Amino acid sequence: MPASIACLDTPVALIDVPRMQRNIQRMQHRMDALGVRLRPHIKTSKCLPVVQAQIEAGASAITVSTLKEAEHCFAAGIHDIFYAVSMAPGKLAQALTLRRKGCRLSILTDSLAATQAIVDFGRQHDERFEVWIEIDCDGHRSGVRVEDDALVDIARRLREGGMQLCGVMTHAGSSYELNTSQALQALAEQERYICVSAAQRIRAAGLACPQVSIGSTPTALSAQSLEGVTEVRAGVYVFFDLVMHNIGVCRADELALSVLTTVIGHQPDKGWIIIDAGWMAMSRDRGTQRQQRDFGYGQVCSEAGDWIEGALLSNANQEHGIVTLSSPGEVAITERFPIGSRLRILPNHACATGAQFPEYSACDASGAVHTWSRLHGW
């Protein structure tokens, strides 16, 4: 018989499965309506039952952040996998092994040097790697700029070297710095336009560039048109989190991941409630620190999940969290939150908090809790 929340030891990472399913449906419907394929980024959950729910809802391919995720998902029957981090030459042997087993693993480059390493290794092992070129659409991290001659040079080097160009991809990571629908729509259009332009530039040079892959959760939920785009990658939408809530792309009742915790002490003079969820449970992510509303290490909710306004996880040591209240109220904190009582904490960043746990406790609509393991490491 499945457990219930009342039986769980704390701290534990809880998934609200009905919320997660609604989040998955919402994104899939949006992509269907915009006429593009959804290739979810599984780096948020690193958890097969979550990925399988995304596939059941309509995703036919996935994005991964490590080759370990690719191996794990391929072993579970998922074939079309895009490893969306620039390929290190030292990881090509592992990628080759996966492809030789029948995995349709595609890889990424954004420089002539990395491309040459792929070509050399591919030729040496008689492997026609499927390769994407990363485009820099907002200056936030990696990628070649659309006006850079290296763009066409990389595409040509791949073709001359016998590799297969899948297409161009970009990630508008700077969307995490925005918080108005106007700015998000503008960045989504910039992401689309620049990536489509990169494909057109390659095509104008007489080279095939079949696919255009874009995506981040905020831009995917803000784009008004995806003309010229073939697929969207997005990850954190599956759980959402306080950073996404501050950006404005989800409601509070869409946050599907929380940490269940127990009250273990008080410092009544300071108004502190001490809980057994410190940074080892929440992660050190302070993603809301620079946003318009700083949630500390997380927003405190009741055990049932109701948001307690003004209650924040203000500070965190390894296994101790300090909860403070903006309005202490009439009842003493030792009575309102007695030792042994439980709370839930909504995280700043679902990808970082999930990674602190070897498994999730997934709570379905009936209240039954299932243990879903997740990947750790590389």
Place this chain on the structure above:
Amino acid sequence: MPASIACLDTPVALIDVPRMQRNIQRMQHRMDALGVRLRPHIKTSKCLPVVQAQIEAGASAITVSTLKEAEHCFAAGIHDIFYAVSMAPGKLAQALTLRRKGCRLSILTDSLAATQAIVDFGRQHDERFEVWIEIDCDGHRSGVRVEDDALVDIARRLREGGMQLCGVMTHAGSSYELNTSQALQALAEQERYICVSAAQRIRAAGLACPQVSIGSTPTALSAQSLEGVTEVRAGVYVFFDLVMHNIGVCRADELALSVLTTVIGHQPDKGWIIIDAGWMAMSRDRGTQRQQRDFGYGQVCSEAGDWIEGALLSNANQEHGIVTLSSPGEVAITERFPIGSRLRILPNHACATGAQFPEYSACDASGAVHTWSRLHGW
């Protein structure tokens, strides 16, 4: 045959075993000279070979931050284990199971409410729990203040309830905010004096209080006298890190934990070197942010471990790190740090960075690398 560093996939958590052994010796010798027992806190490494090295050097007991650590170490033959986080009532059954198997597990309280829960559960199961009382010596987190009447009340409640009082303990966590030997010595003396005074207050009430346990790495390395103290708990000294280096209690060549990483790209116009160690490898810990020298997400070293002055991990996404140089130098970064070349990153906080990895690669004096697994989760 053991691997060598050259064979390792990246990112990987490297332990420099000779440095670790010197760190262990240094702390053990200091405690021996001060006449107190060392009870290392294993929350830093969560790794049996590291703990065993501490025991071989002279530690006879350990401190843990989770009951999972206690179970793991007890299964490996370690008996005297102090779980140094205030006891949640819901965890008493797990503690009881350990004690019934023969583990000398001691637990912690800092309130009458938590003490009553221990007494009630202990009586119900006919178990005489060994209990410490936490003292607040610097206002940074948990603990009862020495002048608070609750101190003696808790000790009395434990005795009347049939439990065994081990003694008093404190942790001068505010030592992480200091950076002069004068301030550290003063805080170490404050930690000692307050904790010894708490024991004396209990004894003056006619109750036994055999032990006085204090400790944090900075105060343990700064204390001039430990009169009245019976044992010291310290954890991060086993690896040290950039936070400890900023505090001034270790040299750069004593940092024993680093993350080996591969260069996967460049943004030459911005002077960015992109590596495959992002926050998933380093953790989100920015512990040096408020110290006198901010190392970003880490100090960059050569593959061999030589500090590259002015090279920092300035920013981190999940699987991407951005390295910047304060002095770019004559040679282009694409030539000086070509794609596929390797670097090592020293972490801000060894406890947080270690937790991102399922295992360490422990490199011994001969250059051979051994895989040491570590605990994850609760």
